[in-house]
Amino acid sequence: MKYFSVCLVFFITYSVTTWAQTSPSTSPASKKKELRFQLNEDGSHYVKGTFLNQIWLRNTWTNPGSLVYGSPDDQVMDIGLRRTRIQVFGQLTDKVFFYTQFGQNNLSYRSPRKQGIFFLDAIGEYQVVGEKMSIGAGLTGWNGVSRYASPSIGSILSLDAPLYQQATNDVNDQFVRKLSVYAKGQLGQLDYRLAVSKPMSIEQSSVQGPVIAENSLFSSEIGYAQYHGYFKYMFLDKESNTTPYQAGSYLGTKSVFNIGAGFMAQKDAMWHYAESSTDTVRTNLGIMAIDAFYDRPINRSKGNAITAYAAYTYSDYGKNYIRNVGAMNPATGVNAEGTLNGPGSAFPTIGTGSTFYAQFGYLFRRDLLGNAGTLQPYVSSQYSQFDRLDDPMAMYDGGVNWLIEGNRVKLSFSYQSRPIFAANSQGSYVVDERKGMAVMQFQVAL
Template identity: 60%
Template sequence: MPRLPVRIYFIFFFIFPLGLSAQQKETSELKYALNEDGSQYVKLTFLNQIWVRNTWNNPGTTVDGYLEDQTFDIGLRRTRIQLFGQLTDKVFFYTQFGTNNLTYLGERKQGLFFHDALGEIALWDEKLSIGTGLTGWNGVSRYSSPSVGSILSLDAPLYQQTTNDVTDQFLRKYSIYAKGKFNRLDYRMALSKPMAVSQSSVQGNIPGLVATFAGSPAGLQLHGYYMYQFLDQESNTTPYNAGSYLGKKHVFNIGAGFLYQNQAMWHLEQTGGPTIYSDLALLSVDVFYDKPLNRSENTALTLYGAFHSNDYGKNYIRNLGVMNPTNGTTAQASFNGPGNAFPMMGTGNSFYGQVGYLMKKDLLGSWGTLQPFVTSQISKFDLLEDRIITYEYGFNWLINENQTKLSLNYQSRPIFLESQEGISSSDRKGMLVFQFQISI
């Protein structure tokens, strides 16, 4: 048994690439054909996203008990390996393993874990495939399942990963799903068994005066997402949706989705009172547009807009800080919590938009080109007096398209304070991030 991992590494890193050498030169892919026309194949990919950043921390933030106004850190946002393939005309498998959010504060020598592991059977050409396993075939909107290697801005709009790490694993769920295309209608539907709240580090397992995910055994969760693709068709081989096609496609999609779970949430009407259950009901509509502008110069425009109406139960709110570089607060801290956290998800309505412009392909000669972008999330949550308004702007330096990409991004977020009048916005803080992405 101890020799098994060595044999696996030998196969993948010595024998497997030898069979790929001609294919690799032609397409820059680690892909091995299983039949003559290549319709049956096995493919291997790798992605690493490294963050170097400075965070202006929320008031009252501490690191290991010490006050810290701002924090500089270096971390691994995502490190992923995908292995997937079409084994026969009917049978497809997909696995993804790796790790997320490795920081100087985290546990050392963390192991890799599976993000995805699924099997799929095509029942009716491209019209209907069914599958099951640990999977990202999710509703409620486009970036509930983002393709992390092609994100337009620095990061995906994480509020769309609506149950992230509460009842799922980095958006993946244990599901039975159906997906396919009817002419220009692309659809996905899934029935999922939520993961136990008792195993989540996001929230506690006891009801309070505002809604949280119920710690009692969960019922099934039904969710789906539907896109009408007016122009070029997008691939649905995997569940993950592209953020930008870099001038290679002309895409115009209108989408709508939902997520529903009966009695998924609980709260107390008053301290010491009975526990009240409520349903989780989320709805969305969105639009994605990606257009080549000048074919000879390879310039392109990318637009995305979304509206979400989310009912998580009475006054639900979740503060989330991406790869938070801090780990504590004082008694005088803001409502946001430590570090870079802010109220990202909650019961109420959210608008999100992003725009990016791909500049001409030889803008920097052999050093590639630039893609500036702007994004914003505007949310009105029932618990808060004021709207959440966050915005980000920056640019991608595309040296070898998404395979070698450097990004610089500034994020501005609101700070909320609690008072007798309620929870209202008082100030803003920022975060400056440099990302180095390498993928194949």
């Protein structure tokens, strides 16, 4: 790792020096403000580096019964690194592409000290037929189901990506990335991705242990292969598929309208006890989704634009499966007053049933604040009908992005409202109250 770090520092230093010394009138890298090292004269072979950091300053009104190292706390203010990422990738020959991404997620006051960086992506890819087909393998985010199963985190419109679309995040993958063989390409206006993945061991999961219960959980038995894919038809401008990560907002630079559909399937991925016995019932994992993405300038000379996204997902994780998700959860446990939500900021995000999701953003003209940039207010919501819950799960999120220099320098103010599910006298899970979370995020990217 020390040798790798030295090489990385040399690469970035060399790239910055090259970028600074190249004439803006002749260098595409300079115009785009990129850390880019050309491997041939025309720049078609290259190595490129990027950096991103998302810093959260947050106040969370915690779920009932939340504990912070044994002490009850109904309101927590914290600061954390939601995501820190470095990418190094490039086109080595006309046919060979490589992509690596490393960093860390969710470094907060309760994280282990000196937390190490880890690889999120590490793939090699070979171009078989021009843009029509490339085949690759490795640890990768070339995932199926829906658009934001692989979100481009630097251009997220709302407070966070719709996390329910990251169907197996850290259960049998590594922060969305899977050990896969994949094929991707564009056939005219049709963009596709297909992958076969080897699920990671549940024994090493940070989300769920190798347990079995009356309600469905991921099985810890040796897993069958996981198959997934996503297809989208691009009616207007074509989107890049150099990397698997799909933009949240183009800030008026493109006219995009896509309709997509995807799936994920794995045999005997789930298990639970049979009713009134300890016999094991094994069930398949199956998810299907359709979605639509629209991003278009209203007036190109002014720079204002709209962004909209909507998705429907049907998920079958087996009998009454529910997973609570609380990003960078500020609490460490829960006492006897706890609810189905669990501790901190968690709420039922993923489960067996149907989910509708939508978001909308409006970008004001580029000089709204003069040299200080412009604003992009947004709203988003997840509405789910999960089999285990008697009431719908409805999460609301709204805020504004202050785009100081596009997505390179961005300050976001967001508020999220989530439901709290508690058991009533009949033992059914219903909404008992709502809690909130206010976040200010500062993003810097290169």
